Amino acid sequence: MNATPQVTEIGARDTGLQAAFCDFIPQVFGRADFRRWCQWGEWTDDYRAYAVLEEGRVVANVAVMRMRLLVEGRELLAYQLGAVGCVPSHRGRGLSRVVMDAALEACGDAPLLLFANPRVRQFYPRFGFQPCKQTLFAAAHEALPEGPPVPGLDLGDAAVRAGLSALSSEGLPATERFGARGYSTAASWHVANGFARPLWRLGDDAWISAGVEGDTLYIDDVFARTPFDLRAWVPRLIDRPIRTVRLGFTPERWWPDAQEAGEDTEADLFVRGVSLSREPHGFPVLART
Numbered sequence: 001m002n003a004t005p006q007v008t009e010i011g012a013r014d015t016g017l018q019a020a021f022c023d024f025i026p027q028v029f030g031r032a033d034f035r036r037w038c039q040w041g042e043w044t045d046d047y048r049a050y051a052v053l054e055e056g057r058v059v060a061n062v063a064v065m066r067m068r069l070l071v072e073g074r075e076l077l078a079y080q081l082g083a084v085g086c087v088p089s090h091r092g093r094g095l096s097r098v099v100m101d102a103a104l105e106a107c108g109d110a111p112l113l114l115f116a117n118p119r120v121r122q123f124y125p126r127f128g129f130q131p132c133k134q135t136l137f138a139a140a141h142e143a144l145p146e147g148p149p150v151p152g153l154d155l156g157d158a159a160v161r162a163g164l165s166a167l168s169s170e171g172l173p174a175t176e177r178f179g180a181r182g183y184s185t186a187a188s189w190h191v192a193n194g195f196a197r198p199l200w201r202l203g204d205d206a207w208i209s210a211g212v213e214g215d216t217l218y219i220d221d222v223f224a225r226t227p228f229d230l231r232a233w234v235p236r237l238i239d240r241p242i243r244t245v246r247l248g249f250t251p252e253r254w255w256p257d258a259q260e261a262g263e264d265t266e267a268d269l270f271v272r273g274v275s276l277s278r279e280p281h282g283f284p285v286l287a288r289t
């Protein structure tokens with residue numbers, strides 16, 4: 001290759017370039033899609049993409065989400081990398097290195113994290129990242145459906161998105177061991193793609209993402225302003241008997257007697273410039289990009 005290709009930064013107001021970014025994503029990631037998320041106005045100033053373009057098409061990209069990371073109760077300005085990829089026709093030419101270097105330079109010395117996949121476990125260590133174990137959590141809990149089912153929430157509604165944004169940034173973080181505040185635009189990305197469990201309204205100031213599979217209730221996240229008794233809501237969240245609850249985050253606050261339920265082998269977490277808790281932890285699934 002001759003000259004280093006130019007990197008274009010794509011921000012919240014660059015709607016034309018966002019369209020090129022949206023066209024790129026399914027070429028590399030199959031089912032993932034950013035169109036609906038962009039239509040919802042969820043591409044905020046916290047999200048930037050670093051891309052190499054060729055004739056108006058994105059051919060390689062790294063995106064960066066600014067996060068209010070929490071590690072052992074301390075809040076840190078951090079960045080989560082995502083949408084790291086290169087179209088198949090252009091791989092092996094160093095283009096991903098070019099966009100990674102641009103993104104890393106923009107992040108400076110801030111802590112970095114990303115959730116990878118098994119095919120790229122050897123890729124991120126080339127850029128100073130280290131793999132980090134994530135743990136699953138579960139509790140034995142028998143319950144029967146009882147009481148009126150809780151109402152659902154539709155993030156397709158702009159008022160609901162605004163509500164989630166406020167609860168997520170102003171409320172209690174689901175976990176402070178290794179978590180974040182104010183990640184509603186990460187959560188809404190999962191919803192916009194149909195990847196998230198439904199969102200339920202327990203009250204004005206308490207929303208949760210949860211769903212039953214088999215005899216297990218999965219609680220993926222809790223967005224609440226004040227503590228409440230999560231267990232007491234279980235009968236209204238289930239449509240059949242359950243025996244187990246699984247949590248999508250470290251449950252030191254919401255289900256303290258939950259136990260470790262093995263390693264989260266699908267997480268493939270990599271971090272740079274931050275040391276995480278020695279205690280077992282799992283970054284909230286809806287905060288992952």
Ligand SMILES: CC(C)(COP(=O)(O)OP(=O)(O)OC[C@H]1O[C@@H](n2cnc3c(N)ncnc32)[C@H](O)[C@@H]1OP(=O)(O)O)[C@@H](O)C(=O)NCCC(=O)NCCS
Binds near residue numbers: 086095119121
């Ligand atoms: C992984 C991927 C981004 C690499 O893109 P690429 O443009 O071919 O990478 P580059 O040519 O810039 O390679 C950069 C360096 O990484 C190395 N590398 C490339 N792919 C790698 C892989 N899968 N595993 C380990 N190292 C890899 C290269 O050898 C090169 O090393 P060097 O600079 O020390 O010589 C690309 O294969 C891809 O888009 N994969 C599918 C999407 C994906 O899984 N993305 C990660 C999401 S977490």
